[in-house]
Amino acid sequence: MAAYLEERRSRSAVWSWRLGSFSTVLFIVSGLGHRYALLETVPFLWVLGIVAVLAAFGLMFAAFAFPSVWNDGDIGGRDMTGGALLSVLVLLPFLLTGYRAYAYPELNDVSTDLDDPPALxxxxxxxxxAMNPVVxxxxxxxxxxxxxxxEVTGRRYELPLDRTLGAVEAVLSNTNWKLYGPFRQKDNPDEVRIEALAFTTFLAFPADVAIRLxxxxxxxxxxxxxxxxxxxHDLGDNxxxxxxxxxxxxxxxxxxTGEKPLPDAE
Known part of the structure; x- marks a missing residue:
């Protein structure tokens, strides 16, 4: 009587694929939801934490599956490889965030005038x-x-206010920022201010902007x-x-106009 050996499927490989694929889908869907204002930032941050944990477990299960697939011939090499690759792809933005948190100073508010920052x-x-206070x-x-x-300093241009304001508005027209103003100060007619809501490129985290002329x-x-x-920490974004x-x-x-900022711009 012939004996048949039953091939075993690696359960760790299966879970690696499940967790890697689910974390990928969750990351993409939540990221799109946040970018298009369907998901608020605080819940989105919680979702990102869950995504990171799921991807880490997906990579861990792939590591557990490797000996049984490689040495024992268990079925699951495709699940293991796919789960590991997806998990690594999902974790890459988190690793980049960690690097930028190390490489850039812990600031969340940057201004060209530190003594009298433009008002927000x-x-x-x-x-x-739930948001950072404006201080x-x-x-x-x-x-x-x-x-x-x-190098983050103001600019002095040898131009009248209205022409400089026109150039500022031209540059702003090429952004996707939500604009407010321009505002002219009643107690200081020589000052004009434009405010805006800007977003980070990848995950659309919001930042408030003020431009003062x-x-x-x-x-x-x-x-x-x-x-x-x-x-x-703004990770260097501001x-x-x-x-x-x-x-x-x-x-x-x-x-x-051919004009350049004057050298005494500070």
């Missing part, structure tokens, strides 16, 4: 208790920004502030946003 009046009215930088935060981002007579001075609504906008403004004004 719209944010003061719209931020909820001036502490002396320690100001020192940290100065040390980490010495000061009429100095023959010149106009431009300051900018960007402040994250959630989290103690400084990058300020730098990019002001560089684009430099290019816009140079293309239109």
């Amino acid at each position: 009046t719209v944010a003061l009215k719209t931020r909820t208790p 001036p930088p502490s002396p320690a935060q100001a020192r940290l920004q100065t040390q980490s981002y010495p 000061m009429d100095e007579g023959d010149t106009t001075y431009v300051d900018m502030r960007s402040a994250s609504r959630f989290g103690r 400084a990058a946003r300020v730098r990019q906008f002001l560089n684009d403004l430099d290019a816009e004004i140079a293309d239109e």
Whole structure:
């Protein structure tokens, strides 16, 4: 009588595939939901935590399955490989976040003027208790920004206020920010401010932005502030946003008038 050996299926490989595929779907669906304002930020952060745990377990089960699949010939090599790859793909953004948290300073509010930051009046009215409060930088935060981002400074242009404002609005028209203003100060007619709600590129975390223009007579001075609504660490996002906008403004004004920021822009 012939003996038949029953092939075994690795249960760890099966669970690796299940957890890897489910964490991938959950990550994509929740990310799209947050980007299109179908899921609020705080619940989304909880979902991201669950996604990370599921993906980590998916990778762990793939590691458990490897000896039985490789050495014992258990069925499940495809499940193990697929689960491991999906888990690694899901975990990559979390690893990148960890690296950026290490590489960038722990700031969530960046301004070109640390002594008198541009006011975030719209944010003061719209931020909820779950969001970061709108407060001036502490002396320690100001020192940290100065040390980490010495290039984040305002711009002085040899142009009248209205022409500089037109260039600012032209640059803003190329963003996907939600704009408020421009606002002219009743007690200070030489100051114009535009506020905006901006979002991170990948997962659309919100940040409040203020751009302030000061009429100095023959010149106009431009300051900018960007402040994250959630989290103690912006992962370098706010400084990058300020730098990019002001560089684009430099290019816009140079293309239109040939003018460059004056060297005494600070």
